[in-house]
Every structure is written in C-alpha cells, then in structure tokens.
Amino acid sequence: MQSVLSSPRSPWLMLLVLTTGFALSQAFRTVAALMAPPLQQAFGLSPQQLGLFAGVFHFAFGALQLFMGMGIDVFGVRRTVLAVFPLAIVGALLTASATSYGWLLVGQALTGIGCAPAFLVCTVFIARQFPPDRFASVSGATLGIGSAGLLLTGTPLAWIIEGWSWRAGFLALAACATVAWLAIWLLVREQAPDAVAERPGVWAALRGYGELFRLPHTLGIIGLAVFTYASFLSLRGLWLGPLLIDRYGFSLVQTGNAALAVSLVGMLGPPLFGRLDPGDARRRRWIIGFTLLVAGIFALMALRLGAAVEVGLAVAIGLISGYMVMQYADVKAAYPARMTGRAMAVFTMAMFLGVALMQWLTGLVASAAGAMNVEPYAAVLASIAGFLVLGAAAFRWLPAPAKPLER
Numbered sequence: 001m002q003s004v005l006s007s008p009r010s011p012w013l014m015l016l017v018l019t020t021g022f023a024l025s026q027a028f029r030t031v032a033a034l035m036a037p038p039l040q041q042a043f044g045l046s047p048q049q050l051g052l053f054a055g056v057f058h059f060a061f062g063a064l065q066l067f068m069g070m071g072i073d074v075f076g077v078r079r080t081v082l083a084v085f086p087l088a089i090v091g092a093l094l095t096a097s098a099t100s101y102g103w104l105l106v107g108q109a110l111t112g113i114g115c116a117p118a119f120l121v122c123t124v125f126i127a128r129q130f131p132p133d134r135f136a137s138v139s140g141a142t143l144g145i146g147s148a149g150l151l152l153t154g155t156p157l158a159w160i161i162e163g164w165s166w167r168a169g170f171l172a173l174a175a176c177a178t179v180a181w182l183a184i185w186l187l188v189r190e191q192a193p194d195a196v197a198e199r200p201g202v203w204a205a206l207r208g209y210g211e212l213f214r215l216p217h218t219l220g221i222i223g224l225a226v227f228t229y230a231s232f233l234s235l236r237g238l239w240l241g242p243l244l245i246d247r248y249g250f251s252l253v254q255t256g257n258a259a260l261a262v263s264l265v266g267m268l269g270p271p272l273f274g275r276l277d278p279g280d281a282r283r284r285r286w287i288i289g290f291t292l293l294v295a296g297i298f299a300l301m302a303l304r305l306g307a308a309v310e311v312g313l314a315v316a317i318g319l320i321s322g323y324m325v326m327q328y329a330d331v332k333a334a335y336p337a338r339m340t341g342r343a344m345a346v347f348t349m350a351m352f353l354g355v356a357l358m359q360w361l362t363g364l365v366a367s368a369a370g371a372m373n374v375e376p377y378a379a380v381l382a383s384i385a386g387f388l389v390l391g392a393a394a395f396r397w398l399p400a401p402a403k404p405l406e407r
Contacts, residue, residue: 011129015138017187018077018122019146020180021085025118026149027173028088028111029057029355030237033259034157037245037252038166043101047376051363054238055356056105060112062352066209068117069124069345073208077121078188082181088114089177096170107170114177119146120348123328127340136329140274143325147270150236150263152176158256208342216399217334218346223394225327225347226354227387228291231298232321233355234362234384236262240314243377248307258311262318269322280333283326284400288392290323295388302381334401358387 032039032054039045045053071080091110098104126138152173160169212218240259244250250258278286294317301313328347335343362380369379 011125014188015122015125015129015142016145017183018081018125019142020183021081021115021118021177022122022142022146023149023152024088024173024177024180025061025115026146027152027176028092028115028149029061029233030150030153030259031157031169031173032238032359033236033241034153034161034252034256035166035169036238036242038161039104042166043104045101047366047370048363049101050242051238051359051361051366053101053104053108055359055363056108057112057115058233058352058356058359060109061116062349062354062356064113064116065120065345065349065352066342068120069342071117072121072124072345073341076190077125078184078190081117081121081188082185084117085114085177085181085184087111089174089181090114092170092174092177096167096174120345122146123344123348124341127332127337127344132332135332136277136325137271137274139328140270140272140277140322140325143270143274143322144267147263147267150266151260154260154263155253155256158253162252208339209346212335212339212342212346215335217401220395220398220400221327221331221334221347222350223398224287224291224391225350226357227391228294228321228324228327228354229351230354230358231294231384231388232266232317232324234358234380235298235314235317236266237355238359239362239377239380244307244311247304247310247377250307258314261311262314265315266318266321269319270325271322272319273322274325277326277329283330283333284395287323287326287330288396290320290326291388291392291395294320295385295392298381298385298388302378302385304375304378358384 032050036045036050039053040050043049068080068084071084075083088111091107091112091114093107094110095104095107098107122142123139126135126142130138157169157172160172236259240262241252241255244255244258245252277283297313297317297320301310304310305313328344331343331347332340362383365379365383366376369376
C-alpha cells in the first residue's frame with residue numbers, strides 16, 4: 001500500500017468528501033423522528049406503519065451491503081458510490097411527491113439503495129489508505145464528521161417542516177445529496193492498486209462471502225451488530241420525536257432542538273472512543289460493558305422520569321453510543337486483510353438490517369402496547385433494552401477469534 005502522503009491528492013481530502021455522502025445517508029435515515037407527526041396527519045399512519053416507513057430505508061440499505069462490498073472489490077470505491085448514490089436523490093424526490101403511503105415506502109426504499117455504499121466506501125477507503133494502527137481513530141473521526149448529517153434532521157428540518165411542509169424537507173435533502181455526489185465526482189480519485197490482478201472478479205468476490213460465513217466467530221459479531229446501532233437509530237431516528245411530543249407536549253421545534261442536542265453530543269462519541277480504544281486484547285470486554293450500560297439507560301427512560309431527565313438520558317445514549325466504533329476495529333482485527341472489504345460489508349449489512357428489524361418490531365410493540373392499555377413508549381424503550389442484553393449475550397458466549405489475526 002502506498003503511503004498516505006504519497007498520493008497526488010490527499011487521502012484526508014478524499015475521505016472528507018466521501019464522508020459528505022455518509023452524512024447525507026445519516027440525514028435520510030433519521031428523518032422519521034421529525035417527519036412522523038406530519039406524515040401521520042397527512043396519511044393517517046399507525047405506529048406500526050410508521051415503524052415500517054422508518055425501517056424500509058434500512059431494509060433496502062442493509063440488504064445490499066454484500067453487493068456493495070462486491071462492487072467495491074471489483075470496481076473500486078469511486079465508481080461504486082457514483083453509480084449508486086443518484087438513486088438516493090431519485091428516492092428523496094419521489095418521497096417528496098408521494099400521494100399515498102405506498103409511494104412513501106417506494107421512495108424510502110430507493111433512498112436506502114442509493115445510500116447503501118455511503119459508509120462502506122469510507123471504511124474500505126480507510127482500511128486501504130491509512131496505516132492499520134490508525135484504523136480505529138480515523139474511523140471514529142469519520143463517524144463523528146458524518147454524524148453532522150444528524151444535525152440536518154434536528155432543528156433545521158423542524159424549521160423547514162413548520163415553515164413550508166414535510167415535502168420541502170425531502171426536497172432540501174435531495175438538493176444536499178446532489179451537491180455531495182458532485183463533490184465526490186470532482187474530487188475523489190483512487191490510487192492505482194498495487195497489482196490489478198489482486199482485484200477479484202464478481203464470482204470470486206461472491207464465493208469469498210461463503211468463506212467469511214464459515215468462520216465460527218462471524219455469528220457472534222453479527223449477533224451484536226444487529227442490535228447496537230439499531231438501538232441508537234430507533235431512538236434518534238424514530239421514537240424520540242413522538243415520545244417527547246406525546247409524553248410531554250413538546251412542539252416540533254422543541255423536539256428538533258432535543259434531537260439536535262443528541263446529535264451534537266453524538267458527534268463527539270466516535271472520535272472519543274476511537275482514541276480510547278484499548279486494543280485487541282481488551283476491546284471485546286469494553287464492547288460488552290458499554291452495550292449493557294446503554295441497555296440500562298434505555299430501561300431508565302422507560303420509567304417516565306420527566307422531560308428534562310429523559311432528554312438528558314437520550315443525550316447520554318448519543319455520547320456513549322460512540323463505543324460502536326470499537327466494533328469496526330473488532331471486525332478488522334478478526335479477519336485477514338484480504339477479507340476486510342467483505343467483512344465490513346457483512347458487518348454493515350447486519351447493522352442496518354438490524355435497524356430495519358428493530359424499528360419494525362418496536363412499531364409492532366407500540367401498537368400492541370396501545371391495544372393493551374400499556375404506555376407505548378415504555379414498552380418500546382424496555383424492548384430496546386432487552387434486545388441489547390440479548391446481543392451482548394450472543395457476543396459474549398458465541399465463538400470469538402482465538403487471538404488477533406496476523407495482518
């Protein structure tokens with residue numbers, strides 16, 4: 001691998017530009033928190049339908065991660081993201097013009113497909129262009145910068161919705177995504193590979209996934225991946241807005257301010273935990289401990305402790321959830337270098353299919369709780385806590401890598 005300093009165009013600049021696509025992906029995946037009230041009013045959506053609306057983005061996003069990994073292996077980072085990301089723009093425009101719930105789902109699915117390579121291209125770019133011992137810190141910085149997309153779906157989106165409409169919100173995101181695509185097209189250039197022969201064909205890349213799933217520790221990694229990021233996005237991207245509005249009578253702008261606070265603090269978490277990464281020997285214990293800590297905070301939120309306390313707990317979840325950057329470092333350490341792209345693709349697929357699954361399931365939980373005269377948000381938050389405990393147990397007791405693999 002060439003030195004990062006020998007590139008004719010700085011890898012840091014190219015990574016920053018790639019991160020703009022990831023930031024827009026973060027914005028698209030969290031619109032439901034503020035779009036929920038106007039969409040429920042416009043289309044008469046039930047909690048279950050709202051959960052599916054939020055989840056379909058992640059179903060589409062997660063289901064394509066294996067193919068995005070193959071595309072990156074075969075065609076490279078730049079060509080993959082330039083070919084796929086325009087679908088996010090089309091999806092946002094379709095959602096903005098939707099006349100029925102069905103068209104909302106189609107638009108969300110297209111947006112999810114378009115955003116599918118957004119973060120994966122960043123992680124593979126980091127793995128290929130930066131030294132191995134900097135992977136956790138650079139990934140953490142990337143996650144932090146990319147989380148700026150969450151800021152767009154806080155107070156700014158609330159202003160747009162209240163000042164114009166929810167449709168204007170999707171149009172604004174489509175415009176931002178167009179700018180991001182143009183920046184990638186203009187500024188990102190991949191270094192020539194050390195040996196063209198090392199780039200596999202499509203069928204070779206597909207067979208490589210079979211090799212990945214035959215490794216026994218893959219199951220434990222996936223078992224936790226489906227719940228961790230899903231817990232944060234189910235709160236920030238779906239339930240935080242309805243919870244504050246229904247429980248405590250927040251206005252849409254007040255809810256946007258709370259979401260903005262969670263997002264701002266959440267930007268600090270990944271760089272912080274990237275720097276605190278304890279290394280291969282202790283990292284997995286840290287991951288389990290922080291997962292259980294976040295589960296405990298969700299359980300506290302279920303108790304309805306008051307608006308100020310619950311906003312504070314949501315902010316705490318935003319910060320502590322930065323530990324998830326250690327999961328990426330764990331994945332990188334658990335597989336040989338030749339499998340990095342595929343391993344990251346499988347991990348990212350599990351993460352976002354988990355988001356889709358949790359948002360859909362919590363929608364079912366909310367609907368069932370309402371039918372049984374149980375406060376829906378208490379049931380949702382308690383179920384998220386339970387999912388995290390289940391994931392931590394899988395990560396702890398399913399097979400783990402015997403030792404750090406040779407890089």
